[in-house]
Amino acid sequence: MALPIASVQLYSLAAEFSADMNGSLEKLAAIGLRTVEAFDFVRRPAEIRAALDQAGLTSPTGHAPLLTGELWTPDGSIPTAANEVVFEAAAEIGMKTVIEPMVPTERWLTEDGVKDIAERLNVASEKAKEFGLTVGYHNHAQEFLASFDGRTAYQRFLDLVDPAVEIELDLFWALAGGQDVVALVEEIGDRLVAIHVKDGVAPASNPFDPEAPTFSSDSLDQRHAGEGDVPTIEAMNAATGVKYAVIEYDRAPGDVFEDIADSYRFLIENGLAA
Known part of the structure; x- marks a missing residue:
């Protein structure tokens, strides 16, 4: 298998990107x-x-809500556009x-909710083909709260x-959801196209559990790749088939560009990405 291409989710530097798009991208190129991996791109393609x-630079992948009604940005929450x-x-x-x-968490807590998510993404996938595109799904930790007949949602x-x-x-969020992330990667197999490279100290309990205290990313102890709990x-x-190794911080521990550079070096020096 060819090495995955190193990338970075622009959410990591959402505020910096919003303030200086050209300068931010030039720093990443340097x-x-x-x-x-683009974020909040629909209103300004x-x-x-x-x-x-x-x-x-290129952006072969990007994040945009296809099943939800709004998107958080540094400038506030904005309505989600139609899939087309x-x-x-x-x-x-x-x-x-x-x-x-x-x-959102509540849609992962029932089997009907999970079925609805899958059906809606299947519909979106068919529509995307008309534009020469595919669609994908990025996890957090709420997908691992409920189980049905011994299988997680x-x-x-x-x-x-x-x-x-x-x-x-997303390796960090899968770990936060109590998963053996190596076994999960093996289970997904060739369907796994991208990995979010994110590290830190895993929360003691699933932060998306409705019974847990209100979660804020400000409470995360995130660290450079290779310096936390994520294997x-x-x-x-x-x-076996990953194309993109996408660095992401929900909460960068220091200067975000230095943090991205550190994780990029980790990927390159360990032969994990090109």
């Missing part, structure tokens, strides 16, 4: 990155495409895959969703 071109509008913007930027970043989702829907596994090297070596 680190050595040639690929990013032409602007983002121009900035990417100027920095010599999302796909038009993605195609203008030159993306290959649009990834649903998060479906996430596993049930994988059973139901069309294989054309690509999987992006990143083992998980990535267990992958």
